[in-house]
Amino acid sequence: MTSSDNARFGVGLLGHGTVGGAFHRLLEERADAVAARTGRRPHVVGVLTRSQGDFEEILAASQTIVELIGGIEPARTYVLRAIEAGRHVVTANKQLLSQHGDEVFEAARKRGVQVRFEAAVAGVIPAIRVISESLAGAYIERVHGIVNGTTNYVLTEMARTGATYAQALAAAQRLGYAEADPTEDVSGKDAAAKMAILARLAFNARVGLEDVRYEGIERITPDDIAYARELGLSLKLIGSAERIDDGLAVMVYPAFLYADHPLASVDGAFNAVTIESPAITEITLSGPGAGGIQTASAVLGDVVSTMLPAGAQPPPPRAVKLVEDVEFSFYLHLEVADRPGVLARIADVLGRNEVSIKSVVQRGLGDDARLVMVVHPVLESRFRSAVAEIARLDVVRGDPRVIRVIEETFEAPGAT
Amino acid sequence: MTSSDNARFGVGLLGHGTVGGAFHRLLEERADAVAARTGRRPHVVGVLTRSQGDFEEILAASQTIVELIGGIEPARTYVLRAIEAGRHVVTANKQLLSQHGDEVFEAARKRGVQVRFEAAVAGVIPAIRVISESLAGAYIERVHGIVNGTTNYVLTEMARTGATYAQALAAAQRLGYAEADPTEDVSGKDAAAKMAILARLAFNARVGLEDVRYEGIERITPDDIAYARELGLSLKLIGSAERIDDGLAVMVYPAFLYADHPLASVDGAFNAVTIESPAITEITLSGPGAGGIQTASAVLGDVVSTMLPAGAQPPPPRAVKLVEDVEFSFYLHLEVADRPGVLARIADVLGRNEVSIKSVVQRGLGDDARLVMVVHPVLESRFRSAVAEIARLDVVRGDPRVIRVIEETFEAPGAT
Numbered sequence: 001m002t003s004s005d006n007a008r009f010g011v012g013l014l015g016h017g018t019v020g021g022a023f024h025r026l027l028e029e030r031a032d033a034v035a036a037r038t039g040r041r042p043h044v045v046g047v048l049t050r051s052q053g054d055f056e057e058i059l060a061a062s063q064t065i066v067e068l069i070g071g072i073e074p075a076r077t078y079v080l081r082a083i084e085a086g087r088h089v090v091t092a093n094k095q096l097l098s099q100h101g102d103e104v105f106e107a108a109r110k111r112g113v114q115v116r117f118e119a120a121v122a123g124v125i126p127a128i129r130v131i132s133e134s135l136a137g138a139y140i141e142r143v144h145g146i147v148n149g150t151t152n153y154v155l156t157e158m159a160r161t162g163a164t165y166a167q168a169l170a171a172a173q174r175l176g177y178a179e180a181d182p183t184e185d186v187s188g189k190d191a192a193a194k195m196a197i198l199a200r201l202a203f204n205a206r207v208g209l210e211d212v213r214y215e216g217i218e219r220i221t222p223d224d225i226a227y228a229r230e231l232g233l234s235l236k237l238i239g240s241a242e243r244i245d246d247g248l249a250v251m252v253y254p255a256f257l258y259a260d261h262p263l264a265s266v267d268g269a270f271n272a273v274t275i276e277s278p279a280i281t282e283i284t285l286s287g288p289g290a291g292g293i294q295t296a297s298a299v300l301g302d303v304v305s306t307m308l309p310a311g312a313q314p315p316p317p318r319a320v321k322l323v324e325d326v327e328f329s330f331y332l333h334l335e336v337a338d339r340p341g342v343l344a345r346i347a348d349v350l351g352r353n354e355v356s357i358k359s360v361v362q363r364g365l366g367d368d369a370r371l372v373m374v375v376h377p378v379l380e381s382r383f384r385s386a387v388a389e390i391a392r393l394d395v396v397r398g399d400p401r402v403i404r405v406i407e408e409t410f411e412a413p414g415a416t
Numbered sequence: 417m418t419s420s421d422n423a424r425f426g427v428g429l430l431g432h433g434t435v436g437g438a439f440h441r442l443l444e445e446r447a448d449a450v451a452a453r454t455g456r457r458p459h460v461v462g463v464l465t466r467s468q469g470d471f472e473e474i475l476a477a478s479q480t481i482v483e484l485i486g487g488i489e490p491a492r493t494y495v496l497r498a499i500e501a502g503r504h505v506v507t508a509n510k511q512l513l514s515q516h517g518d519e520v521f522e523a524a525r526k527r528g529v530q531v532r533f534e535a536a537v538a539g540v541i542p543a544i545r546v547i548s549e550s551l552a553g554a555y556i557e558r559v560h561g562i563v564n565g566t567t568n569y570v571l572t573e574m575a576r577t578g579a580t581y582a583q584a585l586a587a588a589q590r591l592g593y594a595e596a597d598p599t600e601d602v603s604g605k606d607a608a609a610k611m612a613i614l615a616r617l618a619f620n621a622r623v624g625l626e627d628v629r630y631e632g633i634e635r636i637t638p639d640d641i642a643y644a645r646e647l648g649l650s651l652k653l654i655g656s657a658e659r660i661d662d663g664l665a666v667m668v669y670p671a672f673l674y675a676d677h678p679l680a681s682v683d684g685a686f687n688a689v690t691i692e693s694p695a696i697t698e699i700t701l702s703g704p705g706a707g708g709i710q711t712a713s714a715v716l717g718d719v720v721s722t723m724l725p726a727g728a729q730p731p732p733p734r735a736v737k738l739v740e741d742v743e744f745s746f747y748l749h750l751e752v753a754d755r756p757g758v759l760a761r762i763a764d765v766l767g768r769n770e771v772s773i774k775s776v777v778q779r780g781l782g783d784d785a786r787l788v789m790v791v792h793p794v795l796e797s798r799f800r801s802a803v804a805e806i807a808r809l810d811v812v813r814g815d816p817r818v819i820r821v822i823e824e825t826f827e828a829p830g831a832t
Binding site: 026030033034037038102105108109114115116118125126129130132134135136139144200201204205206207211213221223224227228230233235240242246247248249250251253254255256258261262265277279280281282283284285287288291293294296297298300301303304305306308309310311314315317318319320321322323324326331333359370372374401403404405406407 | 702737
């Protein structure tokens with residue numbers, strides 16, 4: 001450890017696959033910003049893979065060890081050794097934590113170091129932090145999650161297209177949403193490991209993978225989904241962990257959800273977790289499932305947390321230029337005279353102001369008509385001046401009505 | 417401060433209105449659980465209201481000050497004094513932080529104490545913690561929020577019933593979702609204060625309430641909502657904070673959302689925040705808006721955080737009984753002979769096993785028919801044994817298909 005150099009923070013990276021590589025790049029890209037936030041610049045002191053790197057050397061040079069090897073060994077040995085050496089550990093390893101969590105957490109507790117693992121469950125969704133920190137004082141009654149993106153993608157495709165399970169799985173494999181061997185995902189075992197981790201945190205109970213009953217989606221038929229729709233239900237692979245009297249039930253199973261359930265509308269490769277408690281009612285966290293860059297982002301958040309003292313205040317804010325004129329898509333509602341050529345005149349004004357129409361609905365009302373349109377994104381000032389010009393046309397009655405329109409800008413990771 | 421009594425943690429409570437009272441009760445109810453988590457038992461050392469309590473006495477006896485007075489003064493003076501005295505501060509005060517945030521945060525930074533304020537924005541939704549901790553290393557591009565439950569309730573009611581703004585507002589007032597004087601909410605000013613706080617954190621930029629352009633929902637007509645539906649849009653009061661070139665735009669305005677936007681389906685008195693970043697794509701956090709108990713729960717989470725060192729490991733987990741037989745509602749799919757009396761025989765088996773039918777769809781297919789039903793919640797073992805008995809009936813072909821059904825269990829706060 002370069003204790004003489006307080007301005008740097010050494011990160012040892014174990015594993016350099018998809019997530020490891022993405023994390024390495026992201027750390028370099030964000031190092032300056034992290035330095036501004038924490039006062040120390042994080043840098044990768046060494047990378048351990050099967051063919052390169054020396055674990056003890058990397059350990060000696062690092063303050064936090066990031067374990068992205070996956071699986072039980074050698075990850076378990078490295079993690080325990082890092083803890084023993086007084087290093088914080090950040091890991092995305094759901095197998096390790098769901099099968100050897102007791103050992104790892106106990107070691108960290110004794111040594112007084114942090115073990116953070118946001119990326120082990122539900123990718124970038126901050127379920128771990130919210131359950132273990134925001135809700136550290138809460139009585140949690142139940143956690144429901146869609147914690148496997150592959151199965152949610154397959155079920156969504158079956159519902160959308162009427163495809164069979166085999167067809168939808170093949171499509172998911174072609175698009176990179178499912179592995180060549182999808183057994184861990186489709187059997188529910190991957191979700192079971194994640195639910196064991198969530199249950200342990202939510203209920204402070206000794207729950208391991210072996211305690212979770214799980215079923216997968218392999219036997220779901222298009223018929224089930226079609227009937228479900230008829231009954232107003234949607235089908236998801238649900239992980240649930242809940243208190244039952246003085247015990248706990250932790251399970252993974254395909255389930256139909258009523259349309260008003262917060263997880264019912266979580267589609268495609270997205271993940272989501274709903275936490276229920278009498279005092280909070282329910283909180284739902286949703287976002288893309290684990291892609292390389294999303295998982296890397298969760299790992300980075302954890303690394304930054306190991307760099308900060310508890311509740312560290314952010315640095316002084318920077319002054320910033322406030323922008324008032326922004327591009328939006330707009331809805332425009334006009335009352336107009338119902339006679340030929342009106343739409344053409346309005347379209348002409350919009351066109352001269354470089355406002356482009358996306359959709360339009362016209363409806364007669366006796367002498368008057370209503371013209372309702374949505375325009376493509378345009379600078380607000382430009383649109384307002386076009387509308388002012390339209391308002392002066394003799395065919396326009398009353399004041400034009402304008403409302404902004406927001407389009408969804410992001411797609412699920414990997415979607416084309 | 418009772419430094420001789422490490423097992424207790426003194427909390428000074430300023431304000432004892434709806435949220436203050438709820439927090440006081442919740443803290444007492446959860447004190448043992450918090451002690452198990454943190455090693456110290458939190459207790460209220462004193463309550464300051466307009467008519468009782470002495471601030472300096474309370475301050476002297478407390479380790480964390482909880483400010484739930486609201487408004488600028490005297491809250492500002494007390495908060496600054498508490499920081500100066502080296503106490504952590506937890507507050508739900510959006511006015512104070514959106515107008516005097518610089519002063520408060522700078523004081524906390526200098527004195528090395530925590531100021532936590534999850535409850536100031538979007539009630540129980542952990543937007544503050546997720547932005548300032550989970551995403552401390554992330555480049556955030558944009559934050560969109562539905563951060564005012566009153567206006568979201570009014571707009572949802574207008575869409576659901578076709579009511580005018582005035583009618584929907586009156587209904588919200590009757591149900592306790594809107595104040596007698598709803599101006600702060602319906603004008604967008606409440607949401608603007610919250611967006612100023614979120615923008616400051618998301619972009620580490622000096623943003624105050626005076627920098628936020630806001631419009632309210634007072635001029636929205638049923639016509640707008642009806643046309644929007646025709647165009648496939650839903651109407652929400654949106655707070656937005658986003659990077660525009662080298663500046664920021666922070667605004668509140670009514671906006672139409674396309675159906676695939678994560679905020680489009682957030683209805684009623686719920687709040688939600690979507691955070692966009694290239695590395696995370698987007699995360700959405702949703703939950704009930706600020707009711708007394710929800711806000712109190714967010715305050716308690718913050719208080720617990722002031723009690724814990726950074727990344728404190730949870731205590732050793734307790735052993736727990738795992739329950740395998742759980743009550744569920746079930747979907748049952750049967751292929752049966754298409755002849756009279758079949759449904760009666762099946763219903764008889766279910767009835768004898770105390771399984772009660774909620775809905776049923778029967779459809780003929782030549783000689784065979786399909787019978788699809790959903791039953792009310794019942795212990796799984798009881799249902800499985802009824803199904804085994806049904807499978808043995810001569811009128812049943814092939815294997816019965818069983819899938820669990822999950823109903824939404826919680827209502828928005830205050831809903832009847």
